[in-house]
Amino acid sequence: MKTYVQQIMLGTVTSTEEQTRQTLKRIKAAGYDGLELNRFMIHPSSLMVRLMTRAAGMPTGNGGKLDWPGLIKDSGLLVASLGVDLGSLEREADQVIQDARSFATDTVVVTGMYRFDYGNESAVRELAQRLNKAGQSLKGEGLSLLYHNHNVELLPLPSGKRAYDVLIEETDPELVNFEFDSYWFTDGGADAKLWMKKLGSRMKLWHLTDRGSRQSGPAMTPILKADSVELGTGNMDLDGLWEISVTNGVQSVVLESHKNWIDKDPVKSLELSAKWLNARK
Numbered sequence: 021m022k023t024y025v026q027q028i029m030l031g032t033v034t035s036t037e038e039q040t041r042q043t044l045k046r047i048k049a050a051g052y053d054g055l056e057l058n059r060f061m062i063h064p065s066s067l068m069v070r071l072m073t074r075a076a077g078m079p080t081g082n083g084g085k086l087d088w089p090g091l092i093k094d095s096g097l098l099v100a101s102l103g104v105d106l107g108s109l110e111r112e113a114d115q116v117i118q119d120a121r122s123f124a125t126d127t128v129v130v131t132g133m134y135r136f137d138y139g140n141e142s143a144v145r146e147l148a149q150r151l152n153k154a155g156q157s158l159k160g161e162g163l164s165l166l167y168h169n170h171n172v173e174l175l176p177l178p179s180g181k182r183a184y185d186v187l188i189e190e191t192d193p194e195l196v197n198f199e200f201d202s203y204w205f206t207d208g209g210a211d212a213k214l215w216m217k218k219l220g221s222r223m224k225l226w227h228l229t230d231r232g233s234r235q236s237g238p239a240m241t242p243i244l245k246a247d248s249v250e251l252g253t254g255n256m257d258l259d260g261l262w263e264i265s266v267t268n269g270v271q272s273v274v275l276e277s278h279k280n281w282i283d284k285d286p287v288k289s290l291e292l293s294a295k296w297l298n299a300r301k
Contacts, residue, residue: 021266022053023297024100026227026276027061029286037086044095046287050294051301054098056225056274058131059108059119062088089122100272101127101166101199101225105134106147109154117161128158129166129199129225138183139175148190155195166199166224167191171208184215193222201227201276202261203248213257216264223268228261229277229293230254248277250289251296262300273297 025047027034034040047055064084092099102120109116109130120128130151137143155165173184188198200223202212216223232254233244251258265273275297281289 021270021301022100022272023051023301024054024056024272024274025052025290026056026274027058029277029290031061033287034086037091040086040091041094043287044091044097047290048095048097050291051298052097052294054100055092056100056103057088057123058103059116062119092123099123099125100274101125101129103129103131103168106130106150106154110150113157117158117163120163126163127166128163129168131168132170138172139177141177141179141186144177144183144186145190148187151196152192155192159195164197165195166197168199168227169201169204171204174205174208174210188218188222197222197224199225199227202256203227203229203231206231206256213260213264216261216268219268221269223265223270226265226270226273227276228273229275230258231256234280247280249280250282251275251293258296
């Protein structure tokens with residue numbers, strides 16, 4: 021299974037061309053096959069996008085000003101997919117397709133919806149149809165569309181289903197498939213393994229991180245705060261998840277964590293996680 025790093029981890033270590041070259045060099049040396057890129061990080065982004073991502077603990081840095089096609093080519097790394105918001109894909113499909121082709125990837129990932137009511141069943145059904153339409157436009161150009169979950173898709177609907185149920189049931193497998201994030205569904209209180217089994221072969225990419233705590237020494241209370249941690253250092257059943265991903269035919273896994281890195285260093289963090297991944301390649 022190929023292994024990739026989500027670009028969102030790298031905002032603080034890709035501010036200049038030289039810093040980025042060194043970061044990409046360490047990613048390759050750690051054993052990763054490449055990156056998963058975000059369109060808002062390979063082009064200059066608006067102040068609002070930068071503020072929203074920073075508020076979520078994911079600073080984008082100044083990488084939008086860099087020559088990412090050139091940097092990727094020089095690094096020898098591959099690109100698993102290109103992340104984009106659905107609105108931009110609907111408005112600027114030609115530019116999104118051009119960006120994807122510039123990195124030799126045939127996969128576009130819709131990375132979730134901001135300011136969207138996942139508890140509104142009619143809205144979720146409409147979202148499924150929007151995804152189908154976007155997937156159709158990409159398919160005509162030889163590209164495929166995946167939907168990436170967070171935890172909000174677990175919201176219950178009046179029908180008794182979850183929002184994610186509707187997205188699975190009402191999207192066409194010929195047009196839309198899924199990049200499953202097991203961390204966020206675990207964070208939302210769901211059994212990620214059951215959802216992975218439900219997705220089956222429609223699970224094309226897998227977002228992976230571990231979940232636990234860095235607490236050391238006496239705790240102030242008997243309740244610890246959980247966060248993302250390096251692979252193999254938390255409490256998730258990663259081996260069980262891995263087995264299901266293999267059964268599903270997943271070809272690539274993407275490491276993603278937003279913060280809480282060991283020594284506050286995202287590159288050191290991904291190097292540590294690489295040891296767990298490399299042992300399973």
